[in-house]
Amino acid sequence: MTKKLMRGSHVLGEAAVLAGCRYYFGYPITPQNEVPEYMSRRLLEVGGTFIQAESELASINMVIGAAMAGGRVMTSSSSPGISLKQEGISYLAGQELPAVIANMIRGGPGLGNIAPSQSDYFQATRGGGHGDYRCIVLAPASIQELADMTLQAFDLADKYRNPVMILGDGMMGQMMEPVTFPEPVDPAKLPEKDWVLDGAKDRPQRIILSMLLDPKILEAHNYKLVRKYDAVRENETAWEMTDCDDARLVVAAYGTAARIAGGAIRRVRQRGLKVGLFRPKTLWPFPAKPLEELSHRVRHILTFELCAGQMVEDVQLAVKGQAEVKLYGRPGGVIPTPEDVAHQISHYYYGAHLDEEGPGGGA
Amino acid sequence: MKQVFARPKSLKPAATHYCPGCGHSIIHRLVAEVIDELGIQERTIGVPPAGCAVLAYNYFDVDMGEAPHGRAVAVATGIKRVLPDRVVFTYQGDGDIAAIGTAESIHAANRGEKITAIFVNNAVYGMTGGQMAPTTVPGLVTTTTPGGRQVNRDGAPLDLTQMLAVAKGAVYLERVAVSDPKHIRQAKKAIKKAFQVQLDGLGFALVEVLSACPTNWKMDSITAWQWVKDSMTKDFPLGVIKDETGYDAGPETEAGDDR
Known part of the structure; x- marks a missing residue:
């Protein structure tokens, strides 16, 4: 075709x-x-x-x-x-x-x-x-x-x-x-x-x-x-993981937000930050099991949504407290740029000392 | 011995849950007789409402699909558009078709959906315990019209069938009653014609059947049915409201047989 x-x-x-x-x-x-x-x-x-x-x-x-x-x-x-x-x-x-x-x-x-x-x-x-x-x-x-x-x-x-x-x-x-x-x-x-x-x-x-x-x-x-x-x-249940193998921080996002997050992750990777993307393809059923498994080695998850925070609750339920879950939510129809999201990622990454040596960074 | 009376094939041998004196059983029977006489049991699909007749699928022996309250003609539209060679009818009460489902009714009629609607008007919400219906006549006491319906407080009764007459796709609209044998025969003729309209692909057909609800009217059966004749028909006069079938001129006047 x-x-x-x-x-x-x-x-x-x-x-x-x-x-x-x-x-x-x-x-x-x-x-x-x-x-x-x-x-x-x-x-x-x-x-x-x-x-x-x-x-x-x-x-x-x-x-x-x-x-x-x-x-x-x-x-x-x-x-x-x-x-x-x-x-x-x-x-x-x-x-x-x-x-x-x-x-x-x-x-x-x-x-x-x-x-x-x-x-x-x-x-x-x-x-x-x-x-x-x-x-x-x-x-x-x-x-x-x-x-x-x-x-x-x-x-x-x-x-x-x-x-x-x-x-x-x-x-x-x-x-x-x-x-x-x-x-x-x-x-x-x-x-x-x-x-x-x-x-x-x-x-x-x-x-x-x-x-x-x-x-x-x-x-x-x-x-x-x-x-x-x-x-x-x-x-x-369907999901996609990108750049998660060496990641110290993972962004969880779906749909349009995942597209923007992908651009942001490319930017921060160029700056040496070890960041991956976890993208649910089915929202129900939510891919809780793979996210939980991921949370055993990645202790920081930034949920990025085009709303004031809804999927973040499923992310929290999935990781069962094993990882820190933060939210970057933009409600009201505002579409942040990849640079905006990259800024949020960097802020979280350095704030949690993930750039320092050691397994999982400063977890 | 010649059998002169039997249960219609399209009616299951089940005792109904309807109250003593209720008109639903009569109307069910008329619809079932019509389905039998037209030989369409095997290709008829019924859509019962939310309301007293919600359990109609326990009585009619045809395929039945339950609709949300008021949406029967929309559900019937979906069925008929997928299976245009089947016969699709709705069976709805006054609250269903003339209050919550008003928009669906008008637009299905206006599109000329080739379905048959049986509209049972008993002037009250039966299943929920006797609240005011859009068709409650002035003065009738219901659980939500203390002292009786007052037009300046509760609004006047709505004549949905008359409203549907302006819808271009509605080709046959008649109001009947099942208050006595003569009227019951009349009602059956109208129901048969409304199915014939669909079989001939002419458009939307609806028969409004005035019925009694002795339980919620707080009347005995005899008084209730007399009240249908004497009082209800003042606000809802019986007769053909719209007929663009052209049957009277053609050979299909069989629908007018007095069987």
Whole structure:
């Protein structure tokens, strides 16, 4: 396949179509309007369905219906719109329906602004809506990875019958980078789903529901979900470590923040600082185990997030007090430069005497 | 011996949880009879609401997918767009379709979604214990309208079906009641026609069924059903609200049979 230069929002849409997604239901909100715009044209070409719904509520409920009927289905939005979709996402989880939801996060709370942000981490990784559930949350850090993860998202959603969220931001949506797409998936050739609502012909009635009034039955359903989440944690946790072998300090960052941190680490490495990058690719499940193992030899972790500090709590939980965890968080849609982050790293590095001799520096 | 009466195939042999005097069982039966008569049981998918009829999947013997409160027509839209050759119906109460789900209802109708909505109007929130509904008529006492609904305090009842008439994609809207055998037959005709509209791909069809809730109205059944006829129909007059099917001129007037 040839390389194409494409904008993130279009890559998200194109990768979804290549994954066999034929149904998209959305509602305009900046900074992700290019996704519904792209899908409105592209789904027409492949005989799919695009509906610009009357609200985010309607669109997520159309997603529920399409998922019940067995279609590969997606919606996308940005923070305030994702808040509105949360009721439906909770139903998707409770009813065990596969769907892909992209959140191009903007600054909040409230209407906030339209600048890139990572302030919806808690909402994405803790379920977001009501009830005991999890979404699988993927955090691409490049346009190629956005394409790859979008394809993967549909497979994961089907495999686990669970909503999968792609967490990006306005920068990821607007950024243009070269991308290579795989061969398209033919939706007709996807494995048959033996649970969909398509009419009870030559089989008993099927019911898809999440209301289980008997506490014992609901408890059993919840435990079934827990077992599923355990399997996801076991099989699907993904992360990337760069320059961690000799590191005395590791920056933990994901998505756009990880891109900026990468630039910062290149700068401080040129100045002789031994700094690495730990980048979760799945935010839920969070790669706690590899981070804990890393914390046995790297005693200083700087969490860098485009928010006032959310992932930092997962980092702290993962390292179980074995490493010092500090935060450099920039909320409000402010995008620090690699130089800003390099400054923070240097400040921490020298302040903790990590430049001095000895294992793990001045730990 | 000739069998003259039987349970419809599309209705499971289950005792319902509905209160004595409630209209849901009658309306369920009418929908099931229509599904049987049209021979569409094997390709029908129902979307029950949140409300008293949330357990409808225990009674209808067709595929059923539960919708969040008020979102049934949006869920039905998603199903129908994936499976356009299936028959998709929603079964919703007044709070579901005319309060929390107003936006979804209007826009599904306006898009002309090829689905059939059965809207049961009993003027009260039944399942939650008798609070005011958008369709509660003035004077009716509910648990949230002390002394009865007052228009200047609580607002006037909302005629959703009339509102839907301005939606271009709504081709058939009728209000019926299941208050006595004559009206029940009328209601069945309307329900059958609303399914036929979908089978013919004409657009959005909705039948509003006036029903009684003796429990929450705090009336005995006989008084309650008389009240449907005498009082409810003043605010919600029965009859065809919109009909752009063109059936009367064509051969499909079978839907008008008095079976």
